[in-house]
Amino acid sequence: MAISQRLELRQSQSLVMTPQLQQAIKLLQLSNLELADYVQQEVEQNPLLDKDDGTQNTALADTDSSDIHSAAASPSDNENQQPDSLELSNADTLPDNNQAPLDNDFDNYYDSSPDNQWNDQDTAFSSWGAGGNTRFDDAEYSLENRLRDTITLRDHLREQLQMEVDEPTERLIGVHLIDHVDEAGYMKAPLDELADQLGCPLDLVEAVLKTLQSFDPVGICARDLGECLAIQLAEQNRLDPAIQALLDNLELLAKRDLKSLKQVCGVDEEDITDMIAEIRALNPRPAATFDTSDVETVIPEVIIKSDNAGGWRIELNNDALPKVLINNKYHGTVSDLARTKEDKSYISEQLQSANWLIKALHQRATTVLKVATEIVRQQDGFLQKGVQALKPLTLKDIAEVIEMHESTVSRVTSNKYMVTPRGTFEMKYFFTSSISGGDGDAHSSEAVRDRIKNLIDQEDPKKILSDDALVTKLKAEGIDIARRTVAKYREALGIPSSVQRRREKKFSF
Secondary structure, eight states: OOOOOOOOOOOOOOOOOOHHHHHHHHHHTOOHHHHHHHHHHHHHHOTTEEEOOSSSOOTTTTOSEEEESOTTSOTTTTGGGSGGGOOOOOOSSOOOTTSOOSOOOHHHHHHTOTTOHHHHTTTTTGGGSGGGOOOTTSGGGOHHHHSOOOOOHHHHHHHHHHHHOOOHHHHHHHHHHHTTBOTTSBBOSOHHHHHHHHTSOHHHHHHHHHHHTTSSSTTTTBSSHHHHHHHHHHHTTOOOHHHHHHHTTHHHHHTTOHHHHHHHHTOOHHHHHHHHHHHHTSOSOTTGGGOOOOOOOOOOSEEEEEOTTSSEEEEEOGGGSOOEEEOHHHHHHHHHHOOSHHHHHHHHHHHHHHHHHHHHHHHHHHHHHHHHHHHHHHTHHHHHHOGGGOOOOOHHHHHHHHTOOHHHHHHHHTTOEEEETTEEEEGGGGOOOEEEBTTSOEEEHHHHHHHHHHHHHTOBTTBOOOHHHHHHHHHHTTBOOOHHHHHHHHHHTTOOOHHHHHHHHHTOO
16 A cells, blocks of 8 residues: 555534633533622733623623513413513613612711711820821721631630640640540540550540540530530539430430330439430530531522512522623723734733623523523422422423523523522422322422421321321322332431331420
8 A cells, every 4th residue: 555645625513612602601500609709800800891880881781680470371372471582671780779889988987077086086096006097997907807806616725725734745635635626526536546646655645635524615525425415414413323324325315215224224214304304405516606617698699579460570689790891991092002913912802802701691691591480480389389389390391491401501500599489499499300190290309208298297196107108198199109219208308217206206305
C-alpha cells in the first residue's frame, strides 16, 4: 500500500458547547444566593457592567409574574396561560416600592441632630481613638466589630481549666482532652490512645478527665450517655444503686421493656416510673447551649399568591434577583479613547460578555417562571386541599408541556424554593413517584406517607395498627400498596414498629 497525500472534503455534524451556552446552563442551576455572588463577580470583572439602582432598565424587565386563572384546567383549555405566552409585566424595572433605600447616611443624621451629644463629649471619649472624635464609620469601631464575641465550648472549658488546675502537665493534658470533645459535649477519643500520644500514664489522663467532668455545663466530657446522665444525677445527689443499674441498661429503656428494668433495678413499677421521669428531665447533650452553627435562611425564588378570581398569581422574588445593566455612557467614553487594536478588542469582548450575561439572566428568569407556572397548574389540588391532594409528577411531565428537556427542568428546580399559601417548599418537593390505586387513579407517594402518618397518629392506644392493618385500611381507600412499602414509608417518617408503639402508649410517662 503506497503512502501518499490527498485532499478530502467531509461534512459532519457535532454539538459544540459555546462559552455563552455553558454560562446560560450554569445560571439555571444556581440558587438566588449563588446567582447574586456570580453576578457580583461579573460586575467586578467587567467595567461595562453596573448594579442597577432601580431607576433604569434591568436585565429582568419583562419577566416579573404570571397569572393562572384556572389552574385545574387541561392544557388545551388553558393554552393562553402556558409559559410560552405568559402575561408578563412591561415595567422597566422590577417593583421595589416598599423597600427603603439601603444607603441611608447615618453620619449626617447624627451631625444634623440639634442636640448632638457625640460632638459635645469628645473629651469623655478621647481614649477611644486619635483626637477623640470617634465616628461610627471608622472600621475599628464599626457595629460588626463591636458585637459581643461568641464564647465557644472549647474557650469555656479552657477558662475553667486555668482556674481549677495549677500543675502544668495536667493543664497540657486537659487542653488536649478538651480539643477532642465533640459538639454534643462527649469525649469520644479512646483515653489509651490519647495517653500514648501524650506519653503519660493512663491513670493520669483519667484523673484529668475526672476533673474536666466536674466543669460547667454539668455532664460535660462524658464518654457515653450513661456516664453523662450519671454525672448530672450525682450533681443532684440522686445517683443511688437502683438508678445506676437503670443507667447501665439504657437499651432496655429504649425498648420500653419495663418488666426487665424492674427486675434489674430491684424496684416496683411506681419507683421505676419515678426514676424514668428523673432521667427524662436530664440533658443528654450538655454542650447544646454552645451550638454556634449558622442557620441558613431559605430565600424563595418564586412567590405564589391567591388572586381574587380563584386562581393563582406566580411572581419572581424581585428582592432576591440581581439587577444589572450596561453603562452605555462609560462604554461610549472608553470607545472614543481607545486607540490600539488590543484596546478596541478588549472593549468589544467586555460588551459582548455583558450582553450575554443580561440575556442569560433574562432567559433564566423566564425559564424559572415557566416551570413554576406549570408546577402550580399541575399541583392545584395541593394548594387548594393540602398534601393529601398532591399528584404524582415527574420532570418529564413538566418538560413536555413547556417544550424543554428534562435536564433543563431538573436544573431549574434544584436548590430553589417556592412560597405558597401552605408554606415554603423546595421545587423538587412537588415531584413524587406514583402508587397505583384500586380505582385506577394514581396516588402521590408523598400523599400516601402523609396518610400513613395520620392513621398512626389517630390509632387507638388499645388497638395499635400493624403494617398489615395499615395496608388493609389504605386498600379500602383505593391505595394499592404492599406491606414492605408501608414499612419503608413508616421507617422513613421515623415511626417505630407496632410493638414499640404499643409499649410506648401503654407506659406513657
